[in-house]
Amino acid sequence: MSQDSPRELLDQLIAQTGDDDERPSKSQLKREMHALQTLGEAIIAMTPAERARFPLSDDMLAAVEETARVRSHEGRRRHMQYVGKVMRRENLEAIKAVYDEIEQEKLRRDHAFHRLEAWRDRLLDEGDSAVEAFIADYPDVDRQALRQLIRNAQRERDKGKPPASARKLFKLIRDTAGM
Template sequence: MPQDSPRELLAQITLSDDEPVSKSQLKREMHALQALGEAIIAMTPGERARFPLSDDMLAAVEETSRIRSHEGRRRHMQYVGKVMRREDLEAIKAVYDELEKETLRRDHAFHRLESWRDRLLDEGDEALEAFIDDYPDVDRQTLRQLIRNAQRERERDKPPASARKLFKLIRDTAGM
């Protein structure tokens, strides 16, 4: 069975009880709820704590870590799917959307920092002045030294230890 993202799993589940649903659709929803439960179980405890989960679901999540046998885990995941039917799926979707937005923001910020590092190594003094204009509190001497060392490492095809240190300095300066 291909791994769907929680967003795709939530899209498979019909949230309205107005229209009749086929047996096949019910089965797809059951599998989607089970997979959504597995995705929630796989999250870090901090992420999981943000979801509005019932006590039954929290107990099922906790129980999962104690199950070792394959067949026992399979049956337990069916139980998790059954418990997920009683959860507030709209609230779970809202929390998941917020987590997804935070991840996107973090990824964009990370890419901006990487582009600063690349600019500092490729463009030299021009990029250095632009970086100092944006972040005047940066330790300029350390920044220049790391840029020189990273450029030397790149020329000599050595491991990018100074480039990593440069990235760490940029990240710390940007407050991330």
Template sequence: MSQESPRELLDQILQQPDNDERPSKSQLKREMQALQTLGEQIIAMTPGERARFPLSDDMLAAVEETTRIRSHEGRRRHMQYIGKLMRREDLEAIRAVHDEIEQETLRRDHAFHRLEKWRDRLVDEGDAAVEAFVADYPDADRQALRQLIRNAQRERERGKPPASARKLFKLIRDTAGL
């Protein structure tokens, strides 16, 4: 059995020609599993993200019902039902929204990684890095920045938890507007 991602399987489903040949039973199971996995991903999203999807009323009701199911077997059967409902949905539109949300998530993650690098650089280099940071972000509060850097350096030297480093990251994030 091949280990294809739900994304690859969804692409295969959407690209299948409409000919008279019936797909194999294994292919049907893989497609159903891909749709079920996509349904699980939609369920795991925040309500705001979920609202962006063009889902039918039946699908929305099934997604909301998922939160009330506690039994493992009941949830498993319900996820199969979600996979069945997914077959009737507009998969092209759902894929477009899903890709858009994934891209937004990637951009946000990259932005946070850049800010984490700034935080580490500020703590490691001190005032030299402060000047570079202020050049990139002129609205930064230099005094608060320097104070948090000093506190974070002291915490690191003493082996204490990085409370000031977290506050520094929050200040950097707020300054960057994220």
């Protein structure tokens, strides 16, 4: 079985719903059922705040809540089959729209996180010229704390110590950037 993402599975399921001119094969039905189970697992794995954004029926919400109580491996397997069955009655287009929105938000957060990491690395490697550039971009930063954390992080790096100050520097950069 290929490891398609829930996004790809949603695209496939939505595309297949329009092909109603002939009866699907048993293999096709199994593939669709597996895709729905995978999508259900992805929704279950999300945070409650993310899950609340989906237009899910009361049956699906109950199945999601029930998942936490299922402990045995076989019981979980059977429960995920049930989740797949319940997913058949859900509005897949609306779920796909919310899923895409959540994925885009995660991508934006990841890109912002990488930009902040690049600032931290630049501040540690380039010194004063990078500090001035950072201050120009973020004039509200606590300059004294910034310079102190950079010195401490550079000292830790040179001595091969754990990067406690580098983490504090990243936290200062993140807080200054408003993330």
